[in-house]
Amino acid sequence: MNTRVDSRMIELVHVNRSFKRADGQTVKAVQDVSVVVEEGEFVCLVGPSGCGKSTLLQMVAGLLEPSDGGIAVAGKEISGPGRERGMVFQKDSVFPWMRVIDNVEYGLKCRGVAAAQRRDIARTYLARVGLAHVERAWPRELSGGMLKRVAIATVFANGGRVLLLDEPFGALDYVTRRQLQSVLLNLWDEGGSAARRTILFVTHDVDEALALADRILVFHSGRQVDDLAVTAERPRTVDSLLLPDMVAIKRKLLAHLGLEEGSAASRIAASHEAGV
Template sequence: MNSAANSRMIEIVHVNRTFQRADGQMVKAVDNVSVVIKEGEFVCLVGPSGCGKTTLLQMVAGLLEPSDGGIAVAGREISGPGRERGMVFQKDSVFPWMRVIDNVEYGLKCRGVPAAQRREIARTYLERVGLGHVEKAWPRELSGGMLKRVAIATVFANGSRVLLLDEPFGALDYVTRHQLQSVLLDLWDEGGAAARRTVLFVTHDVDEALSLADRILVFHSGHLVDDLAVTAERPRSTDSLLLPDMVAIKHKLLAHLGLEKRAKPLAIVQDGAAS
């Protein structure tokens, strides 16, 4: 694939997703969303509960089909789950009947990677997330934060070009959440810009989005209502969040979330422009 094609890793074109509720009423969870995510971008999806963030993420993962529109990854239309897209769910998704290292190896095993090679890859990523000493442990023996480290090691070990994370750190305490943000960013940035995976990361935490993202996509009632670039240099510290540009973005996000007074009505973003 040429470099021009590579720069457009995820293409979401006029995507809608409609559900039928138990009472028979139709609800549009995602409403005519179009956006392009470049290769290697770290993009956070932010918005109130029920705004369509997770629904869109699941469509990119191939777990849900769009009602209308199309989604392509690396130039190929999505028709279901694929190994080029790894997902970390909000709830723990490790297999409780497998030891830690077997969980990390599982995707590689399914792909037919030889045992010695997949064991080496799994050990490398367990070391990178700080869990090399518990590779033989059972999941029940680990804390919530450690289980998230296993999940992160697993998606990186499997070599997925696109990583999809649905509020992975939302249930963790403040210290553990910040530690895991650093672990995730270190792995994402390992090897420099040319080696970065493309990341879609759903979060309700405004500071988390500001700490992690190159771009923040803001959703409201199924619509994409803002597309904000975050240009602060990495690594970002607590002081980084106090920079004028970061404070301005935070005020915009808080307004979208209804936590600050909005200066003007919501716009809808389509094809990179607000209307």
């Protein structure tokens, strides 16, 4: 992996975020997280629900401000959203009042790209996600999986070097999820390994993380508790998941999620029970 300083794409330095709940209590959603993501890396954020992984992603997107700490993208401290960071949301974010092609063009239009040029770009990406035939359709006429394809085409068309995906496939059925995983990987790899975009991908699905990631960051109770490199070659197949390294990683992940003994989760649960 490239370790030159200027290849750092995303840098989080001692990032904290707390929320005030309605009952007045403060919840620390993210605590002292420092992460460096290299350019072109595909990083999955994994952890039980409520561990702060989505909050972290929202902060990198600029939709949420850290309570403390700094976030830099491509060497520049961020303040608010920017088009160099595309976001794919868990829920449907496709604008229902625009036709599919207009949705894909949206970011380009915001930037003032000429009509003919942005249409070309949008068509290219719609074709890549397999939706060339529905470019004039209204979003209400598409299935959940197709809407996700539109959202992916939209962020890729917008040309951001960083893509942030917040459990994008969480609500989809198994087959659709697998299809979209390979759609995403193909787009990520479209220009060869040198042109890869940097991806932060939040998921609670361990197998999804293993299939997609170069690196898996594990979170628990707002803290980063592990950083696992996934070295299996691409394209990964069903067999890849059976490699000894992969099984070892999976075991660790399951342990972190509290599904096996000796995990951070079970230790924390145990300490809670002990009243610490």
